[in-house]
Amino acid sequence: MLLSHQATHLSWYLQPVENQTPVTLQSGTQVSLSAEKDRAFLTITNVSQDWAGRYVCRFESRGFQWELHQVVKVPLQADDVLGHPRQLSVSCNAFSAFQLRCCIPSTDLNYTVSWSPPNPSNATELLSRTSGPQCLTLVVPSCPENDTEYTCKLQSPGLDPVSIPVTISIVQDGDTTCPQDSLGGNWNATKAGLVAQIPCPANRTGVLERPCGARGTWGPVSSSCTDVRLVAMLHSAQLLLAGQGQPGKKVPQLMAQLREQVAVVSSPSDLLALSDTVKILAQVVTRSGTALHRQTLEDFLMATNDLLELDPNSLWAPAQAQAPSMSSAILQAVESLGGSLCSSDHPFHLTLPNVQLQTHLLGPVTPKDYSVSFSTHPPLRAKIPRHALAQLAWETGHVSITSVVLDKLGRILPRNYGQGVRDSLYAAPDLVLSNSIKDGNQTVTKVEIIMDFGGTKGTPTCVFWDHSLFQGAGAWSGEGCEAGAGEPGSTARCVCVHLTSFSVLMSPHSVPDSPTLTLLTQGGLGASIVALLSCLGTYRVVWRAVIRNKISYFRHVALLNVVLCLLAADTFFLGTSLLSLGPPSPLCPAVTFLCHFFYLAAFFWMLAQALVLAHQLLFVFHQLSKRHVLPVMFILGYLCPLGFAGAALGLYLPRGQYLREDACWLDGKGGALYTFVGPVLAIVGANGLVLAMAVVKLLRPSLSEGPQIERRQALLGVIKALFILMPIFGLTWVLGLATLMDGGNKIPHYLFTVLNTSQGIFILVFGCLMDKKVQQALLKQLCCVLPAVSAASLQATTDLSDLEGCSK
Numbered sequence: 162m163l164l165s166h167q168a169t170h171l172s173w174y175l176q177p178v179e180n181q182t183p184v185t186l187q188s189g190t191q192v193s194l195s196a197e198k199d200r201a202f203l204t205i206t207n208v209s210q211d212w213a214g215r216y217v218c219r220f221e222s223r224g225f226q227w228e229l230h231q232v233v234k235v236p237l238q239a240d241d242v243l244g245h246p247r248q249l250s251v252s253c254n255a256f257s258a259f260q261l262r263c264c265i266p267s268t269d270l271n272y273t274v275s276w277s278p279p280n281p282s283n284a285t286e287l288l289s290r291t292s293g294p295q296c297l298t299l300v301v302p303s304c305p306e307n308d309t310e311y312t313c314k315l316q317s318p319g320l321d322p323v324s325i326p327v328t329i330s331i332v333q334d335g336d337t338t339c340p341q342d343s344l345g346g347n348w349n350a351t352k353a354g355l356v357a358q359i360p361c362p363a364n365r366t367g368v369l370e371r372p373c374g375a376r377g378t379w380g381p382v383s384s385s386c387t388d389v390r391l392v393a394m395l396h397s398a399q400l401l402l403a404g405q406g407q408p409g410k411k412v413p414q415l416m417a418q419l420r421e422q423v424a425v426v427s428s429p430s431d432l433l434a435l436s437d438t439v440k441i442l443a444q445v446v447t448r449s450g451t452a453l454h455r456q457t458l459e460d461f462l463m464a465t466n467d468l469l470e471l472d473p474n475s476l477w478a479p480a481q482a483q484a485p486s487m488s489s490a491i492l493q494a495v496e497s498l499g500g501s502l503c504s505s506d507h508p509f510h511l512t513l514p515n516v517q518l519q520t521h522l523l524g525p526v527t528p529k530d531y532s533v534s535f536s537t538h539p540p541l542r543a544k545i546p547r548h549a550l551a552q553l554a555w556e557t558g559h560v561s562i563t564s565v566v567l568d569k570l571g572r573i574l575p576r577n578y579g580q581g582v583r584d585s586l587y588a589a590p591d592l593v594l595s596n597s598i599k600d601g602n603q604t605v606t607k608v609e610i611i612m613d614f615g616g617t618k619g620t621p622t623c624v625f626w627d628h629s630l631f632q633g634a635g636a637w638s639g640e641g642c643e644a645g646a647g648e649p650g651s652t653a654r655c656v657c658v659h660l661t662s663f664s665v666l667m668s669p670h671s672v673p674d675s676p677t678l679t680l681l682t683q684g685g686l687g688a689s690i691v692a693l694l695s696c697l698g699t700y701r702v703v704w705r706a707v708i709r710n711k712i713s714y715f716r717h718v719a720l721l722n723v724v725l726c727l728l729a730a731d732t733f734f735l736g737t738s739l740l741s742l743g744p745p746s747p748l749c750p751a752v753t754f755l756c757h758f759f760y761l762a763a764f765f766w767m768l769a770q771a772l773v774l775a776h777q778l779l780f781v782f783h784q785l786s787k788r789h790v791l792p793v794m795f796i797l798g799y800l801c802p803l804g805f806a807g808a809a810l811g812l813y814l815p816r817g818q819y820l821r822e823d824a825c826w827l828d829g830k831g832g833a834l835y836t837f838v839g840p841v842l843a844i845v846g847a848n849g850l851v852l853a854m855a856v857v858k859l860l861r862p863s864l865s866e867g868p869q870i871e872r873r874q875a876l877l878g879v880i881k882a883l884f885i886l887m888p889i890f891g892l893t894w895v896l897g898l899a900t901l902m903d904g905g906n907k908i909p910h911y912l913f914t915v916l917n918t919s920q921g922i923f924i925l926v927f928g929c930l931m932d933k934k935v936q937q938a939l940l941k942q943l944c945c946v947l948p949a950v951s952a953a954s955l956q957a958t959t960d961l962s963d964l965e966g967c968s969k
Contacts, residue, residue: 168220168227171196173203175405177214179267184405189448192404208235210266211400234270236320241266242313243294246358246368247325250351252332253304261327263313264296270317277312304331330355339373345382346371353377361386367430388425391434394418398441408449412442413457419464426471429480435468436480436487443494446501450602453498455506461498462516462565465491469515469569477573488573489635492593492662493628499565500597500604507561512536517566524559527551535566537592542613549609556601565595571664577636579627582666590664593626598660607659611645614653614665622666623655637666679738686735689921693728696925697721703938712773713934715790719770720924722798723763727921730759737825749825754810757827757837761802764844769794771851802840809836 173194174183186203188194191212193204201220205212213235219228243264251259263274274297299311308330315323330352332338337353351357351373361367367385374380394415401411419439426432439461446453453461468491471477481487499518502509507522517535531545543564553560571590578587594612598605614621623642630636642657644665653665700721708714733756737749773790813819813833820828827834929935 167198168196168201168222171201171218171220174217174219175212175214176217177211178269180214183217185407187404187407187449189404190402205404210235210237210241210268211403211405213269232269235268236270236317237265237268237272237315237323239323239325242315242323242325243296246327246360248328248330248355248358250330250332250338250349250355250357251304252338252350258300258302259304259329260301261299261311261313262296263299263325264294265315266294270320272315272317275314275316277314278309305329307331337375337377339377339379342379344379345369345384348379364389366392384428385430386428387430387434388427390425391422391431391438394422395434395438395441398438398445402441402445402448408445408451412445412451413454413460415442416453416457416460416464419460420467423464423467423471426476429476429483432471432476432480433484433487436484436491439464439468439494440490443497447497451501452503453501454503455509458498458502458509458518459511462495462511462518463513465495465567466513466516469567469573473573481573481575485575485631485634488570488575489626489628489633492567492570492574492595492626492635495565495567496595496597496662499595500561500563500599502561502563504559504561515568515570518563520561520563522559522561523550524555524557527555531562533562533564535564537566537568539591539614541566541592541594543594543596544611546609546611552608553598553600553605554603556603559601560605561599563597563599567593567595574626575631575634575636577631577634579630579636579638580640582622582624582637582639587622587666590666593662593664595662596660605660610657610660610663612655612657612663614655621653621655623653623657624664624666625657625659626662626664637664683735683738686731686738689731690728690735692921692925693724693731696724696921696929697728699925699929699935699939700724702942703935706938706941707932707934711787714787715773715794716770718791719766719773719794719798720929722766724921724924726759726763726766727924730756730763731921733759746825749820750810750814752825753820753827754806756825757809758802758806761805761837761840762799764841765802766794766798767848768844769797771848772797775851775854805836805840809833 173186175186176183186192186194191206195202201218203216203218213233216231216233217228219226221227249259261276263276265272265274274295276297276299297313308328311327311329313325313327332350332352339351339353339357341350342348346359346369348357348359348371353373353375355373357371357373359369361369361384365386366389367387369382369384369386371382372380397411398415400406401408415438422435426435445451477488502520504522507520509518509520511518517537519533519535521531521533523531527547527550529547531550532542534540534542545562550560568591571593592614596610598608621644622639623644624637624639625642626635627638628635630638641659642655642663645654645656655663655665657663700717707717733752737752809827810819813828818828819833820826827837
């Protein structure tokens, strides 16, 4: 618009089609207003039918009020047409007639509506018009011979036609079909492989869909049906955000309706529409800088209270599956709207079952401390120290502080965890505390705040909700927050250096952070490594003496490989502890894989040892061959654990569920840890059965018919070693699993650490040194070495016959 003279009080309005009330146009997501000395511009993007109508520009110039008009016509698009579901199966055996309907909304353009292909002579078109859309119904009295695509064509002079296709699939004899059904609607017989569609019930908009499987079985019903009142309210909020209407007038009207609309929510689609309305209204208030009066904020918080009462399983869960950021958007709306109260309405307190709010206006004198407490269960307190308040600008001499506590929202928010949060096996937080500070027109984001979450149990982790994480779905993050010593009666104190929504996560699964436990782990692993090296040294000395028969040979081969596997695993484990190697290191996945493989291989070698024992007890007169048994033992001992370790690495590493967030070890949240614990517990159970069978077999009165004495002694050696080592090893990893179940109790952690780091000592003592053959071989070596050393030191003569007797 060109202006020949200076204009003042310039404003724009839109009078939509079939609406006599003009709507004020303001800057929004679709509207852009600008003006120069002799020019005024109105720019609208993404124009639809909502922007068709009569535009008015009003201004004052030269002492007169002026008004300019311009009519804008917007062509219809395919999405504006309300028609029959776009795909329909017709069973000609059941009935022969069917109807297709095409409806167009009110428009100031002249459209002719027709159906194609050309109608048969016996088909009719019925034109109906209500206060809303105009509909043309095609009545086809008989089925076409083949599948046919009908098209609804809209034509207006000078405009491109708009076509809406509808595919009719004819059910022929022999076709696989899903039968007529009444589950959730009136579903006609439908050809296999197609998706049936039916309109929503009265007063609901959208469509119901149901797939027909390839074998003629119906799938689940999916619904986009939404209450028309919720759709209308959402549409009003969208237009307000776009630029139609005055936020100062329209927002209070919509907020007043909000609580009534919560009462009509009966489906996930309804909840999605309502949450989108809340999200958009918060964006409107933030974008326009609108200050809310007390009644408007109370209407919003009462609606939020009712929203949190909706069923989490039938409504919240399926709605969030479609829109993961929905609950995060509700929280963000509470944060922004809670801090938008008019300064004249402070202080304001509101207590509802799920929502509590307290606002305060500080100044002009800086208070000693700001503190607020809520009568929640457990009680909640927040404090901002005086030195933190003194750092604010105090531009207007006053600072407004708003604190809102939400109950039940923490259980609805996604279980997402971001930076600074170690464990993901947390209980849902009971309370979420949102804080906001306004210094004049500026929103303060950086300030120290201290919060006490009282009456909590478990290991606390202080967190805030970061809306930017997980592609906008949000996540709990610990950045800028730390746990401190709480006041008497409070077990969780959080100190944070920024403002947003806070909570405390209680994790029964986090490992106690104890220097004693760390020292015990490192010392125990060191002792275990020394014991395993001693075991290898012992075998180096006595190997030939202890493998006099095949049973002893197989037993000590298995035990030697157990020692080698544990030695490698303990060395890697100790290395990660001493070097403080964590998941950020690229070496961490490799070390975790090797520890997983070697620890698991130790158990599989014990299983190989037990299976050899079982074979010798069940097949007494069958001699085992080294050539056949050793390859099987090595396959079982190394290839099987390699398969488990490799599968865990390939499955869980790409998903980010392979490593713990605080250590180079398998993560328990996604199942990676169970690829270790599962086989271990299964092997312990299998070896327990073998031991039970061995005890029964060797204690029979007919033992004389069993194996010979030397062979029997070898079997008893295997049984004794397994009988002692397997319960110890099994108990170790049962306790390891218990630490995941109840990480708040330190006792399982200490017991697991002691047993796990002592496995090398147990093997040296019970698997090696307690073996009589090993003892005899060591005594012979000592018997030969000590006299030689004594003779050298005393320079005495030794009887050659005694030495010869010693060497026999």
